[in-house]
Amino acid sequence: MEKLELKTDMLNLSEEQFFMLCSKNKGLRIERDKNSNIIIMTPTGIETSNSNGEIFGEVRNWNKKTRLGYTFESNAGFTMPNKAMRSPDVSWIPKEKYEALPKEDRERFAHICPDFVIELMSKSDSLEDTMKKMEEWIENGCLLGWLIDPESRTTTIYKPNASPSQLPFSETLSGETVLQGFTLKLDEVI
Numbered sequence: 001m002e003k004l005e006l007k008t009d010m011l012n013l014s015e016e017q018f019f020m021l022c023s024k025n026k027g028l029r030i031e032r033d034k035n036s037n038i039i040i041m042t043p044t045g046i047e048t049s050n051s052n053g054e055i056f057g058e059v060r061n062w063n064k065k066t067r068l069g070y071t072f073e074s075n076a077g078f079t080m081p082n083k084a085m086r087s088p089d090v091s092w093i094p095k096e097k098y099e100a101l102p103k104e105d106r107e108r109f110a111h112i113c114p115d116f117v118i119e120l121m122s123k124s125d126s127l128e129d130t131m132k133k134m135e136e137w138i139e140n141g142c143l144l145g146w147l148i149d150p151e152s153r154t155t156t157i158y159k160p161n162a163s164p165s166q167l168p169f170s171e172t173l174s175g176e177t178v179l180q181g182f183t184l185k186l187d188e189v190i
Contacts (some may be wrong), residue, residue, distance in 0.1 A: 079107035079112075088119055
């Protein structure tokens with residue numbers, strides 16, 4: 001991944017200060033890891049952005065029909081229990097969990113881990129780093145995660161208490177019990 005990682009243990013930025021840093025630098029893709037290191041990432045190319053939009057559209061369309069929760073694209077930031085603030089490419093939170101969040105928390109990097117996340121690999125991403133990020137999502141409460149790799153045309157599926165499994169783009173992905181009734185065949189989208 002083309003990224004710049006800033007070791008900030010000496011700065012000891014509060015959540016408010018980190019939020020302000022992100023607010024003042026809206027043109028940057030910024031995350032923070034569990035050790036409070038700030039990660040500045042390269043924006044994706046337009047091909048990856050288009051694919052991400054198509055995938056987000058599929059999840060959003062399913063959610064519009066079911067009204068089971070809320071969908072988020074890659075600009076949403078989530079503060080996880082381990083204190084990392086991450087922004088998945090696509091995410092979903094059930095309605096009751098989202099609506100239980102205080103309004104002030106929804107206007108910032110909400111203190112919640114989505115139940116479902118997608119990370120879409122781009123040319124600037126490191127597979128090793130993205131796999132670690134997927135594991136971090138699961139460790140912090142995510143119930144289903146998909147790591148989509150257009151280069152190998154495979155999706156690695158992450159779930160709690162299970163080893164990751166892989167499916168080729170020709171196979172249909174299932175939202176299982178998390179996104180009930182949702183299916184996606186990436187050959188038809190990417």
